[in-house]
Amino acid sequence: MRYDKAVIVAWAAEKDSSMDRDIWSGLTVFAQIVEAGSFAGAAKRMGVSASALSHAMRALEARLDIRLLNRTTRSLAPTDAGEVLLARLQPAMASVEHVLGELDSVRSRPVGRVRVNAHKPAAAYLILPRLPVFSRDHPDVSIDLTVDDGLVDIVAERFDCGVRHEQALQGDMISVRISNPLTLIFVASPAYLDLHGHPDNPEDLHRHRCISYRHATSGALHRWEFEHNGVRTERAVPASFVTNDVDIMHDAALAGLGICCLLLEQAEAHVRSGDLVEIMPGWAPALPPCHLYYSSKRQPTTAFRAFLEAMRKF
Template identity: 65%
Template sequence: MDRDLWSGLAVFAAIVEAGSFARAATRLGLSASALSHAMRSLETKIGVRLLDRTTRSLAPTPAGEALLLRLKPAIDSVEAALGDLDGDRGRPVGRIRVSAHRPAALYAILPRLADFARAYPGVAVELVVEDGLVDIVADRFDCGVQHAMTLQADMISVPISGPVPLVYVASPIYLAGRLPPAAPDDLEAHRCLCYRHTSSGIVHRWEFERDGRAFERAIRGDFVTNDVDVMRDAAVGGLGIACLPLPHAERQLADGTLVEVLAGWATTLPPNHLYYPSRRQPTVAFRAFVDAMRF
């Protein structure tokens, strides 16, 4: 293959993955003008426009999308081969791109990254926090993290945490002068803070479990957000009662800015799982990352 053509294709894939010429230039250690010149040369050589560009954004054209679908497995294969060579030399290198929802990013992944960085200084990790559903293949992530294991058949999953307890919380500010709820029916008399799922747009139904009986209930949201940090901080500020993953509220429960309500009624989320396509050829660096994250 024409060496310049292959170089241009690699640049094209990097630009789409990064979402801009500037970010791709930073990752590749080149100037944005050099990447722009490489893209113009590539499109001229093959006679097809691959990118639609404006002053604010870029996106692959339909022809570019079709090319990427064929191009990505080849790039992954080359990266895997190079990663194995580095592994043979005893120094895994490369970049691992991870998509994770916020609680998993904060409490399952971040605590392990310092040890991983010390063990594998040549491996860079890009952690993208996204609470909605993500197509990790189309968005060129190496792996994703989620609770529910309703994955496609071609995905491999690895547990990276145990089950995650939920907790119902409110601030002493909110509860002052109010009778705390003792059972789910009591929530009708309270302000409730609810979470809207980014991908589906559905407001999360609160889940309860008591004496072996589990049920869920649609809660009137006096405040609704799609960000778990905002929901927690709203509860701390006295806006109402929230349902949170326990790790996301532990510090506030310890310092007294939040207190538990409905004790004994909260249920538990399934373990967090890291998942990736079974058809990908894992590099030495990626295998090391998966092992470091494994619960």
């Protein structure tokens, strides 16, 4: 749930227009801290310093003359009074937020910010190329794009949506396909191939140096996949260079560190120029289509709906 200042101020005005608005700003901070589980987590969400939130909480507790949080160096939790306060406030906040969402839906012009979390290939080759037209058509919408190759809880991290392959989607989400399958290609530099020779098939890779990817969330080394004549297989390969960044993999292949599996979009310009050479043609698999996903429990804003429609076009 979002605890925007506007939501709390609106609720405050409805309940008692004479109330000190600073109290409601403080309650925003209080709710964010409890939801995030820490001052640092809430500060990251709100884009302010943890010390500023600590000051705001002290001011709120002094104004109300009651302690709302029990905090130590190791833990943080609401007091009994804090629990009672949150239990009464949260339904009202949710109700007002729902009303604000309905008001937003009747706007004729999308306005606001859309926060997106996407893995690097989707960010670079799916989202970014569509943004110039989107920005031209919707100048009052700003995009906040976080590139993250790990698995992310977009609700807890307060993103409007995420972009991943379908098998990586969170439960209880609405997903929309935004791409075709992504073509992969095996490549190496001419210098590497002059020194080590050309592999003809995956069986030959045991005598080669390979550039491999380490998954950001699990830390596991990616097993290479192959597809030939409709048969898909996977295997571990000798990993002479490992990274968790697909752009570094691309740079390592250009530097002659070994054989690499890249997106066609990453490699095709270098293949045309001769800086990279395609190897094992007919053995590269395709990645599943990318999906944009968002919470089924959240009221989409007009800005988000406009962004979603732009991403559908492929």
